[in-house]
Amino acid sequence: MPKLGMEPIRRAALVKATIDEIGAAGNLDVTVSSIAKRAGMSSALAHHYFGGKEQIFLAAMRHTLAIYAAEVRLALGQAQGHRARLEAIVRAGFTSSNFQPDVIAAWLNFYVLAQTSEDAHRLLQLYQRRLHSNLVHDLRPLIGTGADQAAARIAALIDGYYLRQGLARDAAERSDATRQVLAFLEIELKGRVQ
Amino acid sequence: MPKLGMEPIRRAALVKATIDEIGAAGNLDVTVSSIAKRAGMSSALAHHYFGGKEQIFLAAMRHTLAIYAAEVRLALGQAQGHRARLEAIVRAGFTSSNFQPDVIAAWLNFYVLAQTSEDAHRLLQLYQRRLHSNLVHDLRPLIGTGADQAAARIAALIDGYYLRQGLARDAAERSDATRQVLAFLEIELKGRVQ
DNA sequence: TTTTATTGATTGACGAGTCAATAAAGAACA
DNA sequence: TGTTCTTTATTGACTCGTCAATCAATAAAA
Numbered sequence: 001m002p003k004l005g006m007e008p009i010r011r012a013a014l015v016k017a018t019i020d021e022i023g024a025a026g027n028l029d030v031t032v033s034s035i036a037k038r039a040g041m042s043s044a045l046a047h048h049y050f051g052g053k054e055q056i057f058l059a060a061m062r063h064t065l066a067i068y069a070a071e072v073r074l075a076l077g078q079a080q081g082h083r084a085r086l087e088a089i090v091r092a093g094f095t096s097s098n099f100q101p102d103v104i105a106a107w108l109n110f111y112v113l114a115q116t117s118e119d120a121h122r123l124l125q126l127y128q129r130r131l132h133s134n135l136v137h138d139l140r141p142l143i144g145t146g147a148d149q150a151a152a153r154i155a156a157l158i159d160g161y162y163l164r165q166g167l168a169r170d171a172a173e174r175s176d177a178t179r180q181v182l183a184f185l186e187i188e189l190k191g192r193v194q
Numbered sequence: 195m196p197k198l199g200m201e202p203i204r205r206a207a208l209v210k211a212t213i214d215e216i217g218a219a220g221n222l223d224v225t226v227s228s229i230a231k232r233a234g235m236s237s238a239l240a241h242h243y244f245g246g247k248e249q250i251f252l253a254a255m256r257h258t259l260a261i262y263a264a265e266v267r268l269a270l271g272q273a274q275g276h277r278a279r280l281e282a283i284v285r286a287g288f289t290s291s292n293f294q295p296d297v298i299a300a301w302l303n304f305y306v307l308a309q310t311s312e313d314a315h316r317l318l319q320l321y322q323r324r325l326h327s328n329l330v331h332d333l334r335p336l337i338g339t340g341a342d343q344a345a346a347r348i349a350a351l352i353d354g355y356y357l358r359q360g361l362a363r364d365a366a367e368r369s370d371a372t373r374q375v376l377a378f379l380e381i382e383l384k385g386r387v388q
Numbered sequence: 389t390t391t392t393a394t395t396g397a398t399t400g401a402c403g404a405g406t407c408a409a410t411a412a413a414g415a416a417c418a
Numbered sequence: 419t420g421t422t423c424t425t426t427a428t429t430g431a432c433t434c435g436t437c438a439a440t441c442a443a444t445a446a447a448a
Contacts, residue, residue, distance in 0.1 A: 004447065006393060026310035028221070031437060042395050047439060105309060112302045114361050115295075116220035124361065152369060153351065153378050160354025167308050167318065175346060184347050187381055198413060200427060225403060236429045241405060 010049055011059070013039040018060040023102020028057065028109050058119050064106045065127055071095060072134065082138040086185060089134050093158050094165070094178045104166040131155050142189055150188045157184055204243055205253070207233040212254040217296020222251065222303050252313050258300045259321055265289060266328065276332040280379060283328050287352050288359070288372045298360040325349050336383055344382045351375055 017039035021030040032053055036043040050056045075088035097103065113120040135151035143150060161177040168174045211233035215224040226247055230240040244250045269282035291297065307314040329345035337344060355371040362368040 004392065010393090027306050029223075032439085033437075043438085044395055044440085045393080048394080053438070101309075105306075108302075108306045108309065111357065111361065112221050112299075112306055115299060115302065121361070121363065125367070128358070149374065149377065153374055156354035156358055156374070157347065157351050158354070159357055160350035160352070163305065163353055163357065164322070164350055167305065167315070169315065173319070180343065180347055180350070183343065198426060204427090226405085227403070237404085238406085238429055239427080242428080245405095247404070 007049060010039070010041065010045065013041070014046055014050065014056060015060050015063045018056050019064065019102050019106055022060070022109060023100070023105045026105050028113070032056070054117070057113065058117075058123070061106065061110050061113075061120065061123060064103060064110075065123060068092075068098065068127075069130065071097070072130075076134070082141050083189075085138045086135065086142075087182060089131070089138075090154075090158065090181045090185065091178055093162060094181075098162070099166065107162070107166070128155065131158070139188075154181070154185060154188065157181055201243060204233070204235065204239065207235070208240055208244065208250060209254050209257045212250050213258065213296050213300055216254070216303060217294070217299045220299050222307070226250070248311070251307070252311075252317070255300065255304050255307075255314065255317060258297060258304075259317060262286075262292065262321075263324065265291070266324075270328070276335050277383075279332045280329065280336075281376060283325070283332075284348075284352065284375045284379065285372055287356060288375075292356070293359065301356070301360070322349065325352070333382075348375070348379060348382065351378055 014035060017035045018030070021035050021038055022028065024030075031043075032046050033043040035056065036046040039046070046056065050059065072089060072092045075092040076085055079085040079088040110120060110124065114124045115121075132151050132155050135154055136147050139147035139150055139154075158181060161181055165174060165177045208229060211229045212224070215229050215232055216222060218224075225237075226240050227237040229250065230237040233240070240250065244253065266283060266286045269286040270279055273279040273282040304314060304318065308318045309315075326345050326349055329348055330341050333341035333344055333348075352375060355375055359368060359371045
């Protein structure tokens, strides 16, 4: 019973199923069939709408990135002042939604894919540039020269902590990433060399 | 012409070939056959010596980690004083040998594997703990309380920068990671909050 | 009747792991 | 010394399974 206008619905379902499937597997060794089954359709339909496996992956990655970007935007919208905005950026990166196993899996595999896929790399660069420019925007008024370098350090620290937290198993391994990055921000702001 | 005592030679060749193959592919989608061919033997022999694919991977990861550990040890051995030792640790993480594409590929895929493989996770923890304790050892005498936290930040920063540098394509994207991390170290040492 | 939705069946390829067979090196032994 | 046995090295061939992608066919809407 072909209802028209199914395409966006099917695509969304496939994207969702892809993220879930990658999360369950931990890697990109997931079949189009398993994704399609999880999304409640045949694999032929998945191919019909996306063309191939890699395109399905990329759509899933774009979706993950978009959610993160929206979270950052929201947090920034509610923050008052440079300092609060910086904190908002940091906090947005470490919300519990970002530590869902499937989101972590998406990011890690995203990094792997970025080595060889031009599209994935471009997407990653987009994320990195956005983060960097967000940080610089509110660091510059506070510390002027060196804001660029400080932003680079903070961005790398966010990524580094995310990686560690994401791969931590038990509570003992885990630390309060937000607090640590904020402490670092504190140091960058107050403990300027010079 | 079965010369005896081939096992260690074959194993080493397979480990080397595995790293090369993963480097060439960028991911773990490499076949035992391709690895064996690169190492100059049949796939059956690879199975004979390692049992299965995952064990070959783990051996390759262990090898990569061992090389890194040796580099750190060497650098530490030549450094005089706490400050110099800290710098040595940082520098060791960013030597050009660590930025060979195949080494980067090994690390990224290692992270992916650490999500699901108990062995890989254990190995990763080993690396993280060693780095942390190395840092604390020389931070404590310099800054006392808070050395633990500072070490955690520096370790995360190293990982974060490595990730960024490893995934950078052109020189424009790349920055001097060593200098940045050392600048941060400087801030941690001199710009103590309290 | 043209467009959109949908799938079962098929194709063509590849891959992990097994196994039986071959061969050489050393050990035991007569 | 020559003979037989055991261990180690090595591979071609094979099994069994999987999977991406295609296609022809069905069906409902416009």
